[in-house]
Each structure stands twice: as C-alpha cells, then as structure tokens.
Amino acid sequence: MLDGLLILLAFQFAGDLLVRTLGLPLPGPVLGMVLLLIALTTRAAVLQRVAPAANLLIGNLTLLFFPIGIGIVLEWERYSKHGLALLVSIVAGTIIALVLVTALLKLLLRSQP
Amino acid sequence: MSAFNTPLFALFLTLASYRLAWWLYERSGRHPLAHPFLVAMVPVIITLLLLGISYRDYLAGTAVLQFFLGPATVALAWPLYRQLTTLRKIWGQVLVYILIGAPLAAGLAIGLAAMCGAPLDVIGSLAPKSITTPIALEVSRMTGGYPALAAGAVAITGIVGVLAAPLVFRLLKVSDDRIRGLALGLVAHAIGTARAFEYGERAGAYSSLALGLTGLLTAIALPWLWPWISALLQ
Secondary structure, X not given: OHHHHHHHHHHHHHHHHHHHHHOOOOOHHHHHHHHHHHHHOOOOHHHHHHHHHHHHHHHOHHHHHHHHHOHHHHOXXXXXXXXXXXXXXXXXXXXXXXXXXXXXXXXXHOOOO | OOOOOOHHHHHHHHHXXXXXXXXXXXXOOOOHHHOHXXXXXXHHHHHHHHHOOOHHHHHHHOHHHHHOHHHHHHHOHHHHHHHHHHXXXXXXXXXHHHHHHHXXXXXXXXXXXXXXXXXXXXXXXXXXXXXXXXXXXXXXXXXXXXXXXXXXXXXXXXXXXXXXXXXXXXXXXXXXXXXXXXXHHHHHHHHHHHHHHHHOHHHHHHHXXXXXXXXXXXXXXXXXXXXXXXHHHO
C-alpha cells in the first residue's frame, strides 16, 4: 500500500513538474498518468506494487468527489437560471451520444465477428 | 457549535454518509438511481443545513479527500495498462472508435448547452461530462468551469447513460458485448463500466478500455482546443 502510494505521488509530481516547467496545456495528474502508463509497459516488477493503492483509490472514487458535488445543491442559486441548459445538455446530450455511439460502433464492427 | 465546524467532524460526516450510501446501494441491488453519489449527499446536506455550516467550510474540512483526486487520476493508468495488455490485439482499433466517439460526446454537451444559452463557465463545466470524475475535474479547471457542476454533470451523465442503455441497445438490436462495453465506457465512464460488467467480463473489459482512453484523449485535447472553442461560442 505504502509503495503504491509512493509510486502514485512520484508520478503525479513528475507530471506536475513537467507541466509547470514546459507550460503545457494539460492537467499535471493526467500527464502523471501517461508517464505511469508508459513506465508500466516496461513491465518493471517494482511498478506492479502500485496495484493495492490504485485499486483502493479507484474503488472509492465517489468518496473523493461527492463532497464537491454537494455544491450543486448548496449553491443552487448560482446555477438555477441555467436549469434548462443543464437538463438538455446532460440528459438529452447523454442519450443522443449513447444512441449515436452505439449505432456507429454497430456499423464499424459489423464486418468483424 | 465549534466542535462541529472542524475537519474532524466534516470527515466523520462524509465517511459515515458514504458508508450508509454504499449499504443502501447494495440493498437496492445496485440500482443506478441509488448511486452513492446521489445518496451520500443527502445526510451531509441535511446536517450542514441544520448546523449552519457553510459549503466553503465543509469543503475546506474535507480538503484531504479532494487532494487524493490527483493520485486517483494517476492511478487510472493501472486498469488502463491491464486492459491494454488483455485487449492487446484490438486496442489500436478501439483508439480509432474513441477518436470519433469522444469528440461526439463532448461536442453534444457543448453544443446543446450553448444552444440553450448557457454562459461559457457553465459550458466549460459540462464539456468533460463523459469522462471519469477525477479527470473531468482537472479538465473543468482548465476550461473555466465550476467543480461542483462538473462533478454533478459527470455523475448524472453516468446514471442517465446506464438507465438509457438497455432501451438503446434493444432499439438498435445490439447484443454484441464489445459494442455494449465500448458504448457504456465511452459515454457513461465508470458508472457505465460497472454496468457493463453485469453484461459479462468481455463487456466490462471493453468498457474499462473505452473509459480509460476517452478520459485520456479528452484530457489531452479539450484544454488545448478550449481557447478556440470558447472564441467560437462568444
């Protein structure tokens, strides 16, 4: 667990450092994720130790962000005038995207068993 | 009252609500509408309102949880690496599907919100709604969005996607687990992937791969393209 956390923090820091130094238009942790992905493909045994910490964090993602989401309710007056746009974009947008993506995949994968 | 306006109480309240929400989610047979994101909020909101604790103070009290969104983003490399290994032969092909599908999902969110007259900060919160929350929050920061709105938009997108999926698959006569998995992971991120695993291991693996690649591609492209998109919308 401790090794896993250490690996995650090291790669996040490397990503953050690169983004700040080079002024990249990219979130630091995302670059950290790319760097870790590349490092993992070398199959270095030590990096496999990331698994326990990674699985713990990913398994409890909702715990990490639901406190932020509470702001929608507690600061609703800030968003209320955009209610229609939110409803259309989130609900209709998601259903339309799902229909189009599914239809597209069906078309593209038709020839492959 | 001051013992309640502390990080200690904020964390206790958050963890207790989360635990309760998971218990209810399991009891409901993992119904999408009982997702812990929606349920865990309720006891926290009621308690904060009763005790008169502000959202700002509560967020400051739970800052340690938000800190771990960074390492959680890096951690997504692990399942992505595993799926890339499992689905070694086809991931290049999947990448092409994602290159078409991810801009479609983000473009619909942006386009529909703009059509309804939403301002740029709201559109910036909605643009990353089809990608997993830790990445979406990072992206929304770079597109000038509100974190609360971005987190909520992502969660509702996942829930709507999972609720609509069975009907969409039936109407389009889709029984291929590869398509079910890819579509759920691409549009409905982690919540969709959890549903895809109920169709089977194969659907789940494809969904995990789609979730990882969609998050990665959107996080790379959207902040970079945002100056042009926002100029276009103004």
